Amino acid sequence: MGHHELVHRHLREPHHKPCGGRARHRGGAARHRARxxxxxxxFRPLKDPRASNVRHDLVEILVIAFAATLAGAKTCTEFEFFGKGREELLRRFLELRYGIPATIRSATSSVL
Structure with a gap:
């Protein structure tokens, strides 16, 4: 398996394992909302240059791209793999009303 395939595999597979007990998560929802x-x-000071009829929140897209970059992603495709592989974890602090955007490429290219 080449480096490219390993990166894609790493970005798709979540590494977070939820703990079993509720006691560990006490106050977790409030903490996640605060985060x-x-x-x-x-990210709010950034102006959204996209059309007014977009579905996904720009801040959420940028947070996914930022987190993916910290995890080693270098391309918009890898950002998307990261988001889809960790959607459950990302939903702890992002609304993701329409799920993980498949158009991270177009959203980030218009801002970055």
């Missing part, structure tokens, strides 16, 4: 607000505040 979400912090992330949105960080």
């Amino acid at each position: 979400s607000r912090q992330l949105k505040r960080l």
Whole structure:
């Protein structure tokens, strides 16, 4: 298996294993909402250059791209693999009303 295939495999497979007990998650929802607000505040000053009829929130797309980059992703396709492989984890602090965007490429290219 080549390097490219290993990166794609790594980005698709979630590494977070949920813990079994509820006690460990006490207060977790409030903590995740607070993190979400912090992330949105960080990216909110950016103007969204996309059309007004877009489905996915630009801040959520940028958070996915940022997290994917920290995990080693280098392309928009890898950002998408990362998001789809970790959707359950990302939903802990992102709304993702329409799921993981398949158009991360077009959204990020218009901003970055």
